[in-house]
Amino acid sequence: xxxxxxxxxxxxxxxxxYSEMAQKMEALAKLQKGFIGVESARNEIxxxxxxxxxxxxxxxxxxxxxxxxxxEKGKSTWYKNYKVRIAKIExxxxxxx
Amino acid sequence: xxxxxxxxxxxxxxxxxYSEMAQKMEALAKLQKGFIGVESARNEIxxxxxxxxxxxxxxxxxxxxxxxxxxEKGKSTWYKNYKVRIAKIExxxxxxx
Numbered sequence: 444x445x446x447x448x449x450x451x452x453x454x455x456x457x458x459x460x461y462s463e464m465a466q467k468m469e470a471l472a473k474l475q476k477g478f479i480g481v482e483s484a485r486n487e488i489x490x491x492x493x494x495x496x497x498x499x500x501x502x503x504x505x506x507x508x509x510x511x512x513x514x515e516k517g518k519s520t521w522y523k524n525y526k527v528r529i530a531k532i533e534x535x536x537x538x539x540x
Numbered sequence: 541x542x543x544x545x546x547x548x549x550x551x552x553x554x555x556x557x558y559s560e561m562a563q564k565m566e567a568l569a570k571l572q573k574g575f576i577g578v579e580s581a582r583n584e585i586x587x588x589x590x591x592x593x594x595x596x597x598x599x600x601x602x603x604x605x606x607x608x609x610x611x612e613k614g615k616s617t618w619y620k621n622y623k624v625r626i627a628k629i630e631x632x633x634x635x636x637x
Contacts, residue, residue: 447546447627449589451579482548484581492546492587517635524636530544530627539621 444532445479448501450491452525461521468513475504494532501529541629542576545598547588549622558618565610572601591629598626 454461472478472493477500481493495501504510517525551558569575569590574597578590592598601607614622 447544447625449544449546449627451589482585482587484583484585484587486581486583488579488581490579490581490587490589492548492589522636524634526634526637527632528544528629529631530546530629532625532627534626535624537621537623538615539619540623 446495446498446501447530447532448493448495449528449530450489450493450525451528452489452491453487453523454485454489455521455523457520459520464513464516464521468510471507471509472504475507476500477503498529543592543595543598544627544629545590545592546625546627547586547590547622548625549586549588550584550620551582551586552618552620554617556617561610561613561618565607568604568606569601572604573597574600595626 469481469483472481477496479494479496481491483489483491495504566578566580569578574593576591576593578588580586580588592601
C-alpha cells in the first residue's frame, strides 16, 4: 500500500507571500520521487493530504532544502499551529469515479 | 497508535438537507465508542478526516443505521464522487499548540 501525510493547520492573519509559497511547494512536491498526489481544502482549518509511495519519499520531501525554508517561514509567519500525521493507507474504496 | 478515515469528496449542486445531515452525522459520530476527533474543510474538494481508536470502531460507525441512511442519500443526491481511505497513524508531530 501507500502512505498519507495529513497536514492540518490554523493560519495567522499574515499573508506575506503565503499563496505563492503554497503553490510553489505543491509544484515542487509533485516533482519528488515517490509522490502520488495531493488534495487541499481550507475554511477555519486547513487540511492538506499528500500521498506517497513509501516512508523514504516522505522523509526526503521533509528534508528538501527549499521545503525546509518554507517550513521555517511557516513557523515564524504563516501558521498559528499545525499538526502532521504520517499514516499508512490500509484500505480504500470509492464511489462515482 | 490510532486510525484515520480520510474522506474526500466532490459535491453535486443539490443541497436538499446536506448541511443539516452533515452536522447530524458529526454529532452522532462523536457519540460512538472509539471516536477521537474530526476535522473538515471544503473548497472545490471536501476533506473530512475522522480519528478512531481502532478498526472495530470504524467498522461499527460505517454500519451504524442512521449513518447507512446518510451514506445512501450521499450516493443518490449529494456526492458526485467520493473516496474513503482507512489509514493507520504511524507518527505525528506538531507546532504551536
